[in-house]
Amino acid sequence: MDLEITGRSASEIADSLRALVERGSLQAGDALPPVRALAESLGINRNTAVAAYRQLTRAGVVVTRGRGGTHVADPAPVAQEGFAADSVLRDVGTGNPDPDLIPDLTTALAGVAGRPVLYGEPVIDRDLETWAREWMGQDLAPAASMRLTITSGAADAVERLFAHLLTRGDAVALEDPCFLTSIHTVRLGGYRPVPVPVDDEGMTVDGLRAALEQGVRAVLCTPRAQNPSGATVSARRAAELRALLQEHPYVLVVEDDHFSMLSRRPYHSIIGPDHRRWALVRSVSKFLGPDMCLAVTASDPDTAERLAMRLTPGTTWVSHLLQRLTHALVTDSGVLEQIDRAGAHYAARNARFAALLTDRGIPADAADGLNLWIELPVPARPVTEQLMRRGWLARGGDDFALAEAAPSHRLRLTVHDLDDAASEQLATDIAAAVETAGASRVAGMR
Ligand SMILES: Cc1ncc(COP(=O)(O)O)c(C=O)c1O
Numbered sequence: 001m002d003l004e005i006t007g008r009s010a011s012e013i014a015d016s017l018r019a020l021v022e023r024g025s026l027q028a029g030d031a032l033p034p035v036r037a038l039a040e041s042l043g044i045n046r047n048t049a050v051a052a053y054r055q056l057t058r059a060g061v062v063v064t065r066g067r068g069g070t071h072v073a074d075p076a077p078v079a080q081e082g083f084a085a086d087s088v089l090r091d092v093g094t095g096n097p098d099p100d101l102i103p104d105l106t107t108a109l110a111g112v113a114g115r116p117v118l119y120g121e122p123v124i125d126r127d128l129e130t131w132a133r134e135w136m137g138q139d140l141a142p143a144a145s146m147r148l149t150i151t152s153g154a155a156d157a158v159e160r161l162f163a164h165l166l167t168r169g170d171a172v173a174l175e176d177p178c179f180l181t182s183i184h185t186v187r188l189g190g191y192r193p194v195p196v197p198v199d200d201e202g203m204t205v206d207g208l209r210a211a212l213e214q215g216v217r218a219v220l221c222t223p224r225a226q227n228p229s230g231a232t233v234s235a236r237r238a239a240e241l242r243a244l245l246q247e248h249p250y251v252l253v254v255e256d257d258h259f260s261m262l263s264r265r266p267y268h269s270i271i272g273p274d275h276r277r278w279a280l281v282r283s284v285s286k287f288l289g290p291d292m293c294l295a296v297t298a299s300d301p302d303t304a305e306r307l308a309m310r311l312t313p314g315t316t317w318v319s320h321l322l323q324r325l326t327h328a329l330v331t332d333s334g335v336l337e338q339i340d341r342a343g344a345h346y347a348a349r350n351a352r353f354a355a356l357l358t359d360r361g362i363p364a365d366a367a368d369g370l371n372l373w374i375e376l377p378v379p380a381r382p383v384t385e386q387l388m389r390r391g392w393l394a395r396g397g398d399d400f401a402l403a404e405a406a407p408s409h410r411l412r413l414t415v416h417d418l419d420d421a422a423s424e425q426l427a428t429d430i431a432a433a434v435e436t437a438g439a440s441r442v443a444g445m446r
Pocket residue numbers: 081095152153154155156179222226227256258283284285290293294295
């Protein structure tokens with residue numbers, strides 16, 4: 001490749017390479033010249049070329065693969081949650097709540113149009129704040145110092161918390177397997193994900209210890225209904241993780257309690273009473289619907305201040321119409337009963353589907369959450385391919401893996417909205433798909 005790289009100083013060379021990327025002369029994945037070759041062609045010291053590449057790495061323009069050289073960064077898309085557009089297949093991997101179980105807003109909407117809210121007014125609706133203070137405070141050890149922030153959902157809160165507290169290249173402990181949006185957030189921010197394995201009781205102690213030893217500056221933990229595994233942090237595990245974090249009071253601990261009101265399990269926090277940088281984020285997406293775009297974040301005062309600052313140049317505040325609507329819904333006893341029934345419905349449908357699979361020779365357990373995390377005796381990819389031929393779009397576990405590992409043997413299924421006949425059919429089709437995939441695997445080994 002004949003590239004017109006120019007410059008004498010590291011900044012000039014970095015600017016020139018950046019211009020080549022912007023103009024498309026260098027494309028995602030393209031290799032940059034080796035440091036020595038660049039230094040020779042420009043007649044500069046090798047350290048200057050190294051410094052130019054370092055600047056570009058820090059800016060996220062290039063990635064260095066050790067001996068593999070330096071390449072233009074490839075913002076490879078991360079798999080997204082939600083329906084697959086344009087598919088004729090029945091999508092059983094959406095991660096969505098059931099629209100029929102989302103409370104009807106019609107009555108509440110009529111009451112939310114209050115007086116206009118102007119610039120400079122308090123960003124949190126007073127009634128919502130009073131309610132949320134009680135809701136969050138009862139669950140938090142450091143409740144006395146708690147401050148509240150409202151963001152446009154949980155993903156928005158996490159993105160802004162990280163953006164203000166971390167810089168590119170900082171290490172962040174993420175659960176493995178991991179929620180897709182969190183993988184995306186960390187990748188886009190240029191942070192370094194450090195995988196912490198999750199078992200039935202949540203993040204493992206050894207995993208978090210290893211991550212802390214690697215110097216992570218933030219830990220993102222799902223205390224209940226971890227996505228995709230459904231795991232919930234047990235009381236014992238929470239105590240062990242709190243003990244571990246005691247040595248690291250300034251590591252930001254973010255808890256994403258996304259299933260809160262729907263969860264069938266108690267919440268056990270990994271945030272100890274003396275932890276200094278923490279945030280508990282509770283979105284209303286799962287019980288009032290993703291389109292509400294609202295999450296409450298409780299945090300220590302410093303973190304709250306930084307989060308508020310980070311909102312200022314962006315969304316500034318979440319519309320008071322949405323805040324009033326949320327407040328009207330979560331203080332309505334009829335809506336609360338409906339949310340409780342929805343939680344019971346998700347748990348019952350998932351347990352039933354797990355039993356159908358178990359009956360067909362694929363032992364399965366329903367944990368907490370909207371999804372089932374099914375372990376297969378064969379890799380998931382050929383099974384999802386077989387399922388496509390039978391009319392189903394299922395999500396294999398590879399999308400959720402953080403650590404480079406062997407092919408995933410897991411499926412994440414969103415099946416709470418299937419009726420009995422469709423559930424039976426899917427369970428039968430999965431068993432058949434596993435059998436076919438297993439048989440072709442054996443044939444391939446011969
Ligand atoms: C673990 C987890 N956190 C957060 C969210 C989404 O929250 P929000 O819609 O408020 O960004 C989801 C949705 O699937 C989730 O699974």
